[in-house]
Amino acid sequence: MDGPGRDPRSKDVRTERLDDLDARILAILEREGRITNADLAAALDIAPSTAHARMRSLVERGVITGFHASVDQERLGRGLQAMVGVTLRPGSRHDSIVAFADEVRRLPQVVQLFFIGGADDFLVHIAVERASDVRQFVVDHLSAQPSVATTRTSIIFEYHRNAVAAPFR
Template identity: 30%
Template sequence: MEEIDRRIVRLLLADGRMSYTDLGRATGLSTSAAHQRVRRLEQRGVIKGYRAVVDAESVGLPLTAFISVKPFDPAAPDDVPDRLKELGEIESCHSVAGDENYILKVHVATPSALEGLLARVRSAANVSTRTTIVLSTPFDGRMPELPDPDPDPVA
């Protein structure tokens, strides 16, 4: 990826609503050139989308937890994500290495709502679970710094 594209991605990570005019000013491009660059980054799948980041507590979901999932039968088909995709409390599902197969990030209103969700996860996917409740979140959802492109080994 070209350095100018890296700069655009960094700027959009900081402010996904930045205008093409402001992107152009920050990168030395014209507004139309900034727009074309962003469109190409979207077409190539570098930029996958834009979304609002909502405070879960403000919308009545103050309890966040991570649920580690392990199938009872390791020989069973690995269809856990398909079995759980309809459970709206699940924000994300990550396939992981280790004892468990997946880790789910969930948001619920109360401990009893979490208990009910755990029962539905176990039943829907035929899995055992291990749950960690989040006490606080100092930061979340940030992208690590983008690595610099490989230096020219000849130079």
């Protein structure tokens, strides 16, 4: 699997492109992350040693960044979810962006935090027990921050997730 311009003696597999087998492995893992190596190999009609080596390569190359559990927030008593758009005040943008992200990502109600371009600076995905908890979260943790100019809250009725995204660096 030597690519053009790549030293065939190099042990660095990070520069290799994904081939069809890699793509098939990823498609199966996105649907069933807990599949055993033996079942993965059988599904792909390859040897278990090949499946293991390919998985290890995908992890080493940084294509697979982790293995995650999908948690049912409702079973945890946090069945109400919302997306809160947050716009920060103009000014010392870099410092306020970093400080806001550092503080908000640690809050237990936060499921996901997105730093985005557009009308808002952030989208904060939260899961709480009831509507009054959404209000309290926005008032206590977002609007109370001096760097926050505005918030906009949308309740999530239902959602579908195709895959777990890798964290941004």
